[in-house]
Amino acid sequence: KMKLNIALLAGDGIGPEVIDQAVKVCDAIAKKYHHDINWKPALTGAAAIDAVGEPYPDETHEICANADAVLFGAIGHPRFDNDPSAKVRPEQGLLKMRQKLGLFANVRPTFTFPSLIDKSPLKRDRIEGTDLIILRELTGGIYFGERGRKDDGNTAYDTMTYKRFEIERLAKKGFDMAMKRSKKLCCVDKANVLESSRLWRETVQGMEKDYPEVEVTYEFIDAVAMRLIQWPKGYDVIITANLFGDILTDEASVIAGSMGLMPSSSVGSKVSLYEPIHGSYPQAAGKDIANPLATVLSAAMLFEDMNMTEEAEEIRRVVNKSLAEGYVTEDLADGGKSYKTSEVGDWLASNI
Amino acid sequence: KMKLNIALLAGDGIGPEVIDQAVKVCDAIAKKYHHDINWKPALTGAAAIDAVGEPYPDETHEICANADAVLFGAIGHPRFDNDPSAKVRPEQGLLKMRQKLGLFANVRPTFTFPSLIDKSPLKRDRIEGTDLIILRELTGGIYFGERGRKDDGNTAYDTMTYKRFEIERLAKKGFDMAMKRSKKLCCVDKANVLESSRLWRETVQGMEKDYPEVEVTYEFIDAVAMRLIQWPKGYDVIITANLFGDILTDEASVIAGSMGLMPSSSVGSKVSLYEPIHGSYPQAAGKDIANPLATVLSAAMLFEDMNMTEEAEEIRRVVNKSLAEGYVTEDLADGGKSYKTSEVGDWLASNI
Ligand SMILES: CC(C)[C@H](C(=O)O)[C@@H](O)C(=O)O
Ligand SMILES: CC(C)[C@H](C(=O)O)[C@@H](O)C(=O)O
Numbered sequence: 001k002m003k004l005n006i007a008l009l010a011g012d013g014i015g016p017e018v019i020d021q022a023v024k025v026c027d028a029i030a031k032k033y034h035h036d037i038n039w040k041p042a043l044t045g046a047a048a049i050d051a052v053g054e055p056y057p058d059e060t061h062e063i064c065a066n067a068d069a070v071l072f073g074a075i076g077h078p079r080f081d082n083d084p085s086a087k088v089r090p091e092q093g094l095l096k097m098r099q100k101l102g103l104f105a106n107v108r109p110t111f112t113f114p115s116l117i118d119k120s121p122l123k124r125d126r127i128e129g130t131d132l133i134i135l136r137e138l139t140g141g142i143y144f145g146e147r148g149r150k151d152d153g154n155t156a157y158d159t160m161t162y163k164r165f166e167i168e169r170l171a172k173k174g175f176d177m178a179m180k181r182s183k184k185l186c187c188v189d190k191a192n193v194l195e196s197s198r199l200w201r202e203t204v205q206g207m208e209k210d211y212p213e214v215e216v217t218y219e220f221i222d223a224v225a226m227r228l229i230q231w232p233k234g235y236d237v238i239i240t241a242n243l244f245g246d247i248l249t250d251e252a253s254v255i256a257g258s259m260g261l262m263p264s265s266s267v268g269s270k271v272s273l274y275e276p277i278h279g280s281y282p283q284a285a286g287k288d289i290a291n292p293l294a295t296v297l298s299a300a301m302l303f304e305d306m307n308m309t310e311e312a313e314e315i316r317r318v319v320n321k322s323l324a325e326g327y328v329t330e331d332l333a334d335g336g337k338s339y340k341t342s343e344v345g346d347w348l349a350s351n352i
Numbered sequence: 353k354m355k356l357n358i359a360l361l362a363g364d365g366i367g368p369e370v371i372d373q374a375v376k377v378c379d380a381i382a383k384k385y386h387h388d389i390n391w392k393p394a395l396t397g398a399a400a401i402d403a404v405g406e407p408y409p410d411e412t413h414e415i416c417a418n419a420d421a422v423l424f425g426a427i428g429h430p431r432f433d434n435d436p437s438a439k440v441r442p443e444q445g446l447l448k449m450r451q452k453l454g455l456f457a458n459v460r461p462t463f464t465f466p467s468l469i470d471k472s473p474l475k476r477d478r479i480e481g482t483d484l485i486i487l488r489e490l491t492g493g494i495y496f497g498e499r500g501r502k503d504d505g506n507t508a509y510d511t512m513t514y515k516r517f518e519i520e521r522l523a524k525k526g527f528d529m530a531m532k533r534s535k536k537l538c539c540v541d542k543a544n545v546l547e548s549s550r551l552w553r554e555t556v557q558g559m560e561k562d563y564p565e566v567e568v569t570y571e572f573i574d575a576v577a578m579r580l581i582q583w584p585k586g587y588d589v590i591i592t593a594n595l596f597g598d599i600l601t602d603e604a605s606v607i608a609g610s611m612g613l614m615p616s617s618s619v620g621s622k623v624s625l626y627e628p629i630h631g632s633y634p635q636a637a638g639k640d641i642a643n644p645l646a647t648v649l650s651a652a653m654l655f656e657d658m659n660m661t662e663e664a665e666e667i668r669r670v671v672n673k674s675l676a677e678g679y680v681t682e683d684l685a686d687g688g689k690s691y692k693t694s695e696v697g698d699w700l701a702s703n704i
Contacts, residue, residue, distance in 0.1 A: 076544065091544045121478045121582050142512065147547040154516040156551035160494065161509040190595070192428065192443045195499040199508035223631075225603040226611070229581055230473050243542070247599060251577040259578070279575075 002308065003036045007067035007271075009060070012045040012090060013280025014290035014341075015073025021292035021345025022071060022299045025318075028352040029303070029311050040067055044097065045075030045090040045280070055093025061100055064271060069302050070101070072275035073295065078282050099139050102268035104166070105173050106136040106245060107301075108277060110232065110252040110262070115323045116332065119257035122229065127255050132235040133181075134252060135174045136245025138266055140166045141196070143242045162196045162241065167203040173267075174239035175211045184236035185216045188224045188244055200241065221248075228252060253277060260291030260331050263298035265305065272305055274298040288340040291329040293319055296348060318351045354387045354660065359419035359623075361412070364397040364442060365632025366642035366693075367425025373644035373697025374423060374651045377670075380704040381655070381663050392419055396449065397427030397442040397632070407445025413452055416623060421654050422453070424627035425647065430634050451491050454620035456518070457525050458488040458597060459653075460629060462584070462604040462614070467675045468684065471609035474581065479607050484587040485533075486604060487526045488597025490618055492518045493548070495594045514548045514593065519555040525619075526591035527563045536588035538569045540576045540596055552593065573600075580604060605629060612643030612683050615650035617657065624657055626650040640692040643681040645671055648700060670703045 008023065010016040023039060030037045042060040049055050055075070064070045075090045097103075110132050117124055145159030171187070178185040187204045189197035201218055208216050219227070221244045227234060228248065232255050240248060253259045259278040266273040276294030284290050300315035322328060327347050330338035339347070360375070362368040375391065382389045394412040401407050407427070416422045427442045449455075462484050469476055497511030523539070530537040539556045541549035553570055560568050571579070573596045579586060580600065584607050592600060605611045611630040618625040628646030636642050652667035674680060679699050682690035691699070 089544065095545070121475055122473050123475060126473045143545055145509065149547065149551075151515070155513060156548040157497065157511055157513040158546045158548050159509055159511050161507060163503070164506040190598075192441065193447070193495055194510045195501065196508040196510050199501075222598045222602040225577065225599045226606055229603065229606045246574045247577045250574040251581065251603065254578055254581045
């Protein structure tokens with residue numbers, strides 16, 4: 001019997017809807033396995049800006065920092081995207097949260113679902129059996145470097161900065177993961193142009209001797225953007241910088257056929273955070289049509305990391321069951337019968 | 353009857369082999385249409401480093417700057433890639449060449465070949481009829497910003513800088529192209545994080561009023577990395593920054609099923625340059641197995657830009673004929689009969 005305090009950050013757009021379903025599923029798990037989950041809801045994103053003028057309020061940070069884990073929906077709102085002059089943006093909250101919680105590694109597994117493999121835009125033989133993990137650096141790089149304007153606003157700049165220790169701690173996670181898997185690690189960078197990429201390469205090369213069993217390769221981001229689609233099975237663990245990881249992880253989601261399925265965790269030295277890789281999808285907000293599975297599978301990753309393996313497996317089992325039986329939202333229904341977000345959540349919970 | 357001076361930069365790896373075939377094809381065109389092509393070979397890349405210690409020697413620049421066009425192979429050599437301490441790199445030559453020749457826009461069309469559509473890792477219905485152009489900014493951004501090390505080499509940084517005029521001149525080309533096509537322009541950036549992207553968005557938004565017929569959309573690079581694979585037919589003209597364009601153009605090449613087919617041009621205020629989008633592919637160098645079609649089709653773009661439309665069409669016709677008749681290199685042969693690089697070149701030339 002475990003007692004878990006989980007911070008619950010629903011966020012914007014479809015965030016609250018998908019989070020609701022994950023809560024139902026976790027509560028069903030808690031009931032079945034006699035755990036006690038104490039949900040701690042907190043504001044973030046555009047919702048927090050509207051309420052308190054800040055996308056990641058201190059109060060929210062306190063709740064997250066003191067929780068055993070954070071379950072996160074999505075943030076972002078279109079009214080900020082096309083307004084270059086907006087001073088406070090929902091995404092700043094996300095970045096501040098990552099930084100203040102020290103979530104330096106974003107872990108995004110990419111795999112296929114047997115029952116959904118034909119939904120992928122990619123041919124079956126290219127993707128069947130794909131099982132790779134992208135480890136994206138999450139608290140450094142161009143996301144956190146100095147940026148600004150010069151020349152009366154006519155010049156804008158952003159700085160991609162990496163320190164050796166930032167690369168080392170991310171790479172260490174990558175090597176450790178590779179050791180538990182196929183012992184293949186690929187460092188993705190742009191070392192033929194960028195100095196920060198050359199520091200990545202140099203640092204990872206220096207660590208190779210500590211992991212003599214791991215086969216390390218170095219590839220350029222442009223080549224990987226291509227090869228990841230051509231032959232995803234060629235990859236096992238990929239480590240990469242923040243911006244490159246942002247691009248590659250979204251790209252990798254097409255392999256599974258749907259962003260609506262892919263979970264992620266963000267880990268650091270303290271608490272870890274679990275979130276679907278999709279965004280706030282504002283067009284669908286409030287319509288009860290969003291696919292909750294990525295968030296539900298993120299909760300499975302949470303249990304997994306808490307060494308509650310059976311609980312994690314139970315969630316994956318019920319998700320696979322819903323896919324196999326076609327109890328899915330419209331994005332997966334192929335024009336056939338589909339169910340509401342909330343109906344899928346209820347179904348999953350009642351099948352646990 | 354035209355008299356053309358074309359600078360010929362074979363470069364490294366398979367560069368010389370594929371360039372040779374393009375020369376054969378162009379010479380056959382010149383003969384058929386009674387033109388006079390004066391080839392001006394010049395050194396570049398690792399080949400130039402070995403010869404004169406410089407990847408883009410002044411002499412090469414003189415030849416390019418005074419030519420009517422530049423035909424370029426590929427540069428890059430693996431002995432530099434894994435040596436973070438190398439002071440002179442072949443790629444610097446490429447970047448210096450782009451900058452000194454003022455080649456601020458890289459034009460990369462993405463289309464499918466009817467006879468090759470099943471070679472793509474993507475399903476036929478997703479890609480059939482794809483016809484998009486990525487316009488990549490080529491002389492600015494993080495490729496040319498200040499970079500270096502600090503803290504005894506333990507911190508490395510690169511700067512992504514954009515000036516309004518750089519964005520404007522690239523966007524203008526994008527708007528003009530869109531006007532000649534489906535009047536759809538997509539600006540790809542990361543404006544939810546980067547200040548330079550916000551300047552892109554602001555600048556392009558400011559130009560919309562001059563092109564009231566063009567429908568402009570703004571999308572994030574991570575989303576486009578996904579959607580480009582999911583539904584390439586959703587795009588017409590894409591404009592984007594140097595680094596994002598590097599990634600997206602290589603990624604887009606999987607749509608056609610092979611990098612070995614995709615041509616590109618780099619245009620500026622003075623001379624233009626034509627090159628295949630593939631790299632120097634060192635593993636294949638000297639083996640007479642590389643696919644020369646991307647370079648041959650780049651020569652077709654060259655004629656097109658010189659308003660020699662018939663000549664360009666003739667090259668495309670003969671390339672399509674070679675594909676239809678299976679007179680192809682091994683990468684396209686699907687285990688069937690294949691031909692050498694030089695044989696394909698000879699065949700193309702003799703069919704003109
Ligand atoms: C919303 C945005 C700032 C964010 C990012 O770029 O990191 C998102 O794309 C993600 O990947 O979590
Ligand atoms: C070789 C490299 C520097 C170059 C680039 O990144 O621009 C290449 O990838 C390209 O796209 O032409």
